[in-house]
Amino acid sequence: MKKIAVLSSGGDAPGMNAAIRAVCRTALYYGTACYGVYRGYQGLIDGEIKKLETTDVSNIIQRGGTILKTARSEEFMHAAGRKKAAENLKKHGIDGLVIIGGDGSFRGAQKLQQEHNIAVVGIPGTIDNDIAGTDFTIGFDTALQTAVDAIDKIRDTAEAHDRIFIVEVMGRDAGYLALHSGISCGAEHVFIPEQEEDLEKLVRDITDDQRRKKLSNIIIVAEGDEFGGAKKLDDFLQKRISTIQTRVSILGHIQRGGSPTPNDRILASRMGYDAVLCLLAGENDKMIGIQKGEIRRISFSQTDNAKHAIANDLKEIARILTK
Numbered sequence: 001m002k003k004i005a006v007l008s009s010g011g012d013a014p015g016m017n018a019a020i021r022a023v024c025r026t027a028l029y030y031g032t033a034c035y036g037v038y039r040g041y042q043g044l045i046d047g048e049i050k051k052l053e054t055t056d057v058s059n060i061i062q063r064g065g066t067i068l069k070t071a072r073s074e075e076f077m078h079a080a081g082r083k084k085a086a087e088n089l090k091k092h093g094i095d096g097l098v099i100i101g102g103d104g105s106f107r108g109a110q111k112l113q114q115e116h117n118i119a120v121v122g123i124p125g126t127i128d129n130d131i132a133g134t135d136f137t138i139g140f141d142t143a144l145q146t147a148v149d150a151i152d153k154i155r156d157t158a159e160a161h162d163r164i165f166i167v168e169v170m171g172r173d174a175g176y177l178a179l180h181s182g183i184s185c186g187a188e189h190v191f192i193p194e195q196e197e198d199l200e201k202l203v204r205d206i207t208d209d210q211r212r213k214k215l216s217n218i219i220i221v222a223e224g225d226e227f228g229g230a231k232k233l234d235d236f237l238q239k240r241i242s243t244i245q246t247r248v249s250i251l252g253h254i255q256r257g258g259s260p261t262p263n264d265r266i267l268a269s270r271m272g273y274d275a276v277l278c279l280l281a282g283e284n285d286k287m288i289g290i291q292k293g294e295i296r297r298i299s300f301s302q303t304d305n306a307k308h309a310i311a312n313d314l315k316e317i318a319r320i321l322t323k
């Protein structure tokens with residue numbers, strides 16, 4: 001393989017730049033040219049492709065966001081869009097593509113492979129940590145650190161005012177950030193999409209707390225929780241318990257930005273390196289994952305329609321320790 005390309009797709013995640021750097025430098029080290037595709041699949045369709053040299057990825061390992069920019073492309077979901085994308089790759093003589101993104105981006109990559117015989121390898125990059133086949137995705141560790149820093153600060157003001165704070169963390173359909181930040185911050189309650197909520201128990205617990213003069217609480221809600229997020233939970237609580245003072249804090253996109261943690265930089269470097277080795281070995285249609293600390297190549301089909309299940313011990317630990 002003489003030429004490969006790399007792109008980032010979907011929501012950005014801290015550590016994507018470290019992965020781009022690893023892909024580019026590993027490719028160049030093995031005598032393969034590396035191209036950057038700007039703005040994800042949309043850029044691939046629009047021909048936004050540029051050859052990368054080693055200096056193009058200098059001084060980016062510590063930066064959040066993605067130097068290649070990212071997008072969610074509606075056009076790539078259609079065969080005509082993918083055809084244009086494949087033609088652009090072929091025009092440059094590129095026969096391998098590394099996609100850094102979430103599982104939606106991988107589904108697109110699979111189609112590109114099946115329809116146009118482009119070798120594709122995926123690197124899981126999303127703060128949600130919701131991709132089956134890998135214990136961790138790039139960006140999760142940094143987003144968790146950001147959420148924990150914020151919630152620790154919220155705890156100070158919650159206690160000072162004897163208030164109940166409902167903190168919403170990101171995670172479209174995934175409770176990883178919520179559960180991990182809840183355990184890390186000693187939150188009193190954590191609501192995640194993977195678990196049914198017992199709202200009556202929440203009301204009982206808060207009422208008990210009030211009785212024994214424990215007046216401040218942190219309730220963490222995953223954005224994708226079935227109840228509909230922090231604001232709805234707040235409305236519910238205000239209606240049910242008139243004596244409490246509540247505040248809502250939605251952490252939002254702050255969790256997507258910032259300098260990646262060393263763990264994310266290392267994970268991204270390992271995955272980027274192996275993605276190139278995978279393509280050069282003639283293996284494709286794979287995602288590079290990490291399982292029990294080891295880098296693994298997992299076929300895309302194993303990540304299809306599968307959910308990255310939350311470990312039962314974490315749910316149990318949250319249940320026991322948050323009380």
Ligand code: F6P
Pocket residue numbers: 011102126127128170171172223256
């Ligand atoms: O998938 C990452 C993520 O940050 C989710 O947690 C969140 O629901 C979504 O992206 C937000 O997407 P956007 O930035 O396009 O609004």
